[in-house]
Amino acid sequence: FYIHYIASTLKILHEEGYIYRDLKALRASCAQPVYFSPFVKASNVLLVEGRPVLIDFGMCKNISKTGRTYSVCGTYHAMAPEVRALSGLDHDTRAATTSGYGYPVDFWGLGILLVELLTGKPPFGYRNGDIGDLFELSRGSPSTIHWAAGFEPSRDLRDLVESLLQPDPSKRLADWNATLNHPYFAGITDDMLPPEWDSDLGTEL
Template identity: 35%
Template sequence: MAPTATTAAVSIPLPSRPPRLDAVVAADDAGEFDFSDVFGQLPSVKEGEAADWGQPELHYVADTLVICSRSHSLVGPSPRPSLRVGCPLEECEAGDDAGGEDSDFSDAVDVEQQQEFDDTTRKLGPGDFELLNLVGQGAFGKVFQVRLKGSSDIYAMKVMRKDKVLEKNYVDYMKAERDIMTKIVHPFIVQLRCSFQTKTKLYLILDFINGGHLFFQLYRQGTFSEDLCRVYAAEIVSAVAHLHSKGIVHRDLKPENILLDADGHVKLTDFGLAKEIEESDRTNSYCGTVEYMAPEILLSKGHGKAADWWSLGILVYEMLHGMPPFTNRNKNKLQQEIIKGKLKLPGYLSSEVHSLLKGLLHKDPSKRLGSGGSGSCDIKRHKWFKCINWSKLDAGLIQPKFVPVVQGRACIANFDEKWTKLPAQDSPASTPRAADIDMFQGYTYVAPNVWLSGSSS
């Protein structure tokens, strides 16, 4: 889509790693990165907090020090383990799939009943793609930038080891992620193009989105202006409303799971915790990232679509203030703050966004904005969004004021160098037991469109 902009876009070069907060302040004081009309002012930080905000967390596993931080990569950050529960790609395992081993990238495609498609699609395997760069790594495997052989088409390939999936008992999550993504086509959601498997691994082929994570831009700038935040929030609302219309709850909305494309539009990603539920149903799973989890999830009272609107409220608050409304390094205290704590709204925000946040962050899900009979329409009609033309938004005709620096479709400048500097190698994995093979039956999928037309065999 070719957006038309009434306001000139602003582009700034991005660092290879997010700087410390004090470095951002120093640069802003010098006028080097003064885009306050686009990004807003830096959040106020109490004395002694600057060294902790956004810095890596340390913990020990089997007496080995592990450093985890929120960084930008296609599979999201290396997460904060003390605040995360039940989440796929939960931690980076030292030495796992570290590269430098003999590759099994030519591993034969597992024998599986292929779905029926038209003549423009065909059965694919790992050998149909050329590995270009490593752009992310997690507990289950890696994410690569790849090129479809015989074409100039660039994609992201998410590779998950079956033995690791089985070891952590995440088979249902992996299958649910693949199943859900086959049902989604939306301008603000990353598109699944196909999936396949070998005897040892699962593969997802996704659109390659290379503008960086929303979190990275937020971390880089401190806060967003209300105008920029409004466009991002509106695009997220549109994406989540589409998911809900399909009976899908995302359950892990956060800045790390929101990418920016080359035009600056958001792309919602990572459906590893998404779930399909009926309109009136509730699910009792305790999962997600604690800072963004709704009170009803923490209380195990059963949750539905309203949990996503709570997470949206946390996102909007964080985009405008630089930090979530409820923060505490102690997990139990953080949970109690979310359940019982009073929402404190910054005085410098407009009354309209105050109203929106109060509605989205209502602790009673039945009274939360977006949970009524009109669903997302109540959010879209809110006075803070009165300047948004939703039809133009979905058509890509409302251009965000910030456009990432992207030099072509293959550009990887907005991915963390700790991944991109490693060898692009798909490491070998052990073959699961014969008794476990059937658990992955039916994983193969090719999107019913013409994206493969013209590619070589």
């Protein structure tokens, strides 16, 4: 439900010509702690009446006129390969485009967020710990996705994640209707609400 709802929010942004560019666990805000990941702090992921809310639009940009942009921004472990290629940080950019980037970067971010919320860590590690896997992405290899020990992804989940985390943006799943109607989201709609939360916070924050 949470990822589906966030995807629906990004769909609206894209329809208005904006890209978000920094999707990760600490950019999804909710008024209660999300219980499924011990690595996501309450101050980073909260719930507002059971629904996730995106915060911090500082890196959001309107690209409706050109469909592309060339500025380097975002958090390294969640940065799409085509953005990292522009940063000059990659050792090998043979499979990465250097002609800017567009809306597909947010689909990459959605894949990162999905794995991070389900397993407690991003699928390619962090910059300092697993930088080799991050560089491997620019060589066009999606096989380095890390699933947490003991976590067995379903076939539909694996297909969705690998489609979103396709290093080549031209081959990436980058259509919101196809994403929102993926078999992994079967039975999920945006008018669904999670169970009520027990809270001592009250109504004023």
